[in-house]
Amino acid sequence: MKFQLKNILCLAITLFLSTLGNAQNSTEELNEELPIGSDKSVVSGFYNRFDVGILGGSAASRSFNIVNGYRINAHWSAGLGLGVEEFYWNRYIPTYLEGNYNLLKKSTTPWLSVMAGYEIPTVSSNGANRGGFTYGGKVGFSYFIGKHIGITTSIGYRYAHLQAETFWTGWDLPPITTVTDINRYEFRFGMIFK
Amino acid sequence: MRNTTLFLAIVLLLGACKDKMYQKYLANVPVYTSYETFRSSGGFESPRAIDKMGNIYFKDNYLFVVEPDNGIHFIDNANPSAPIQKGFLNVWGAGNMAIKGNYLYVNSYIDLLVYDIASMENPTLTRRMEDVFPTALPTSNSDYPYAAIDKSKGVVTSWIVEEVNEEVTPYSPSYFEDGGIVAFNETSGAPSISATGIAGSISLFTIVGDYLYVMEEGNLLHPFDLTNPASPVTHERVNVWGTEVETLFPYQDYLFMGTPSGIQIFGTTNPKSPNHLSTFDHGRGCDPVVVKDDYAYVTVRSGGACGGVINQLDVINVSNKSNPTLISSFEMTNPHGLGIDDNLLFICDGAAGLKVFDATNPSESGNHLLYSFPSVQVTDIIPFNNVAMVIGTDGIYQYDYSVPGEFNLLSVISF
Numbered sequence: 131m132k133f134q135l136k137n138i139l140c141l142a143i144t145l146f147l148s149t150l151g152n153a154q155n156s157t158e159e160l161n162e163e164l165p166i167g168s169d170k171s172v173v174s175g176f177y178n179r180f181d182v183g184i185l186g187g188s189a190a191s192r193s194f195n196i197v198n199g200y201r202i203n204a205h206w207s208a209g210l211g212l213g214v215e216e217f218y219w220n221r222y223i224p225t226y227l228e229g230n231y232n233l234l235k236k237s238t239t240p241w242l243s244v245m246a247g248y249e250i251p252t253v254s255s256n257g258a259n260r261g262g263f264t265y266g267g268k269v270g271f272s273y274f275i276g277k278h279i280g281i282t283t284s285i286g287y288r289y290a291h292l293q294a295e296t297f298w299t300g301w302d303l304p305p306i307t308t309v310t311d312i313n314r315y316e317f318r319f320g321m322i323f324k
Numbered sequence: 325m326r327n328t329t330l331f332l333a334i335v336l337l338l339g340a341c342k343d344k345m346y347q348k349y350l351a352n353v354p355v356y357t358s359y360e361t362f363r364s365s366g367g368f369e370s371p372r373a374i375d376k377m378g379n380i381y382f383k384d385n386y387l388f389v390v391e392p393d394n395g396i397h398f399i400d401n402a403n404p405s406a407p408i409q410k411g412f413l414n415v416w417g418a419g420n421m422a423i424k425g426n427y428l429y430v431n432s433y434i435d436l437l438v439y440d441i442a443s444m445e446n447p448t449l450t451r452r453m454e455d456v457f458p459t460a461l462p463t464s465n466s467d468y469p470y471a472a473i474d475k476s477k478g479v480v481t482s483w484i485v486e487e488v489n490e491e492v493t494p495y496s497p498s499y500f501e502d503g504g505i506v507a508f509n510e511t512s513g514a515p516s517i518s519a520t521g522i523a524g525s526i527s528l529f530t531i532v533g534d535y536l537y538v539m540e541e542g543n544l545l546h547p548f549d550l551t552n553p554a555s556p557v558t559h560e561r562v563n564v565w566g567t568e569v570e571t572l573f574p575y576q577d578y579l580f581m582g583t584p585s586g587i588q589i590f591g592t593t594n595p596k597s598p599n600h601l602s603t604f605d606h607g608r609g610c611d612p613v614v615v616k617d618d619y620a621y622v623t624v625r626s627g628g629a630c631g632g633v634i635n636q637l638d639v640i641n642v643s644n645k646s647n648p649t650l651i652s653s654f655e656m657t658n659p660h661g662l663g664i665d666d667n668l669l670f671i672c673d674g675a676a677g678l679k680v681f682d683a684t685n686p687s688e689s690g691n692h693l694l695y696s697f698p699s700v701q702v703t704d705i706i707p708f709n710n711v712a713m714v715i716g717t718d719g720i721y722q723y724d725y726s727v728p729g730e731f732n733l734l735s736v737i738s739f
Binding site (some may be wrong): 187189287303304308311315 | 340343349350494
């Protein structure tokens with residue numbers, strides 16, 4: 131229970147910090163209002179992305195992610211992500227790093243992204259849940275509808291290697307270790323701020 | 325065309341996203357022997373030391389000791405003071421046995437073997453009935469679950485405890501697939517020796533009339549017609565509803581079954597298909613049963629696979645087989661097998677050792693302790709003709725009780 135509260139607290143703090151990040155970022159450009167779909171060039175600056183998605187395949191589950199990142203230059207950006215996901219009755223907080231390559235030197239741009247991190251378990255329905263590593267890649271598109279706000283969508287692939295232990299009731303035996311390889315495609319939709 | 329190809333490619337890629345779930349655990353993993361090797365093994369061999377305690381059987385001055393999974397020790401017991409081990413019948417997967425006339429019936433895992441024992445020095449296999457016990461399995465370490473069995477690989481002849489890593493369905497993980505263990509284990513027979521012998525009280529083979537009855541999977545009673553004892557005929561199994569039957573005991577034309585929750589009485593008016601007459605329930609526990617003069621003596625013990633917390637002797641009036649009535653109960657330590665001869669009731673009472681009671685008045689039998697041997701840790705007994713043949717964890721003990729007021733050790737065969 132302590133572990134669960136700790137994770138929820140951690141998530142709440144991160145959400146709070148994320149909203150702080152929505153304040154003006156230090157940018158080296160974009161000092162004028164942009165029209166919808168503007169292709170005004172961009173160099174660097176902080177960004178925040180909130181998105182929700184479906185992780186589908188042989189099973190389906192929900193996913194919610196927040197990313198705080200920095201656009202290093204016209205093409206490259208990197209961020210730290212946190213979220214909430216569910217796989218087979220267990221809830222996890224994915225904590226990960228992502229790296230993005232923006233195809234265009236603009237705010238509105240298609241992009242490629244890779245991520246890797248760890249699924250931290252929160253609630254477990256089958257004993258000691260250890261979580262596990264996760265990685266993935268996706269292609270997406272960000273479309274800015276204002277100077278600081280845009281919408282984003284993506285499609286990609288996610289893998290997670292999750293491990294949990296189930297203990298025998300009343301038996302002094304080593305636990306059953308359940309290893310789950312999650313192979314999912316993901317559709318995401320969200321908002322991006324900079 | 326290009327769009328269609330792209331769409332199909334995406335659908336294929338998405339369809340390839342399948343989760344996989346594996347479970348790793350320590351389990352009894354089956355060790356297989358090919359059917360050919362299994363069925364070409366066996367034979368009568370020179371005597372060997374008894375390694376494991378098993379069921380006991382007595383007939384024609386011979387004491388038979390089943391060594392679980394390995395075979396049967398033949399012991400010439402004409403002189404109980406000096407029993408002579410005559411040989412060892414190597415039977416892979418032996419668990420229980422019975423004898424009718426000159427024929428010995430023993431299970432060999434999935435098969436039933438028939439031996440002609442007209443010559444005890446040279447028993448000969450006369451028939452092997454293949455696959456009549458399709459779910460029979462060797463004894464195992466019951467502390468562990470069981471890995472799945474693939475019968476196409478052969479006969480499961482042993483188990484090894486090791487880590488299993490098996491794929492399961494993510495949405496409905498099935499932890500274990502149990503092949504259905506047949507634990508041919510615990511019987512003590514009434515001393516009404518005739519063409520058949522006497523089993524201990526912990527057996528799953530018994531003979532009533534011309535039929536051999538074998539308890540399979542705990543709830544399937546398998547009748548074999550022994551009209552031609554050299555060539556048994558199998559009949560349809562009878563489902564015994566309720567909990568797992570641990571012991572079979574013949575009394576007159578009836579079958580008494582010990583189960584963890586009580587005893588069941590079946591009639592054999594139609595021997596091919598015995599019918600349920602009644603059930604007597606008691607608290608949960610392992611419970612061998614013996615019957616004499618319309619009184620059933622049932623020991624209920626806690627622990628082991630049966631669970632429960634009760635350790636007692638129940639005396640039940642079974643004169644009306646359709647309505648057994650509890651007469652009295654007596655507290656015991658941890659009673660296992662039992663036997664009765666004349667008015668002496670013998671109980672293998674766990675750590676309290678062997679106890680002998682006066683059962684002249686059945687309802688008071690548990691109050692009349694005649695002898696107690698706490699140092700003898702025994703599990704089953706055959707009392708016959710003033711000799712108590714007792715098997716324990718460390719040997720076979722024989723006692724003479726021919727002289728009233730005396731109970732004398734005759735011999736010990738140590739394991």
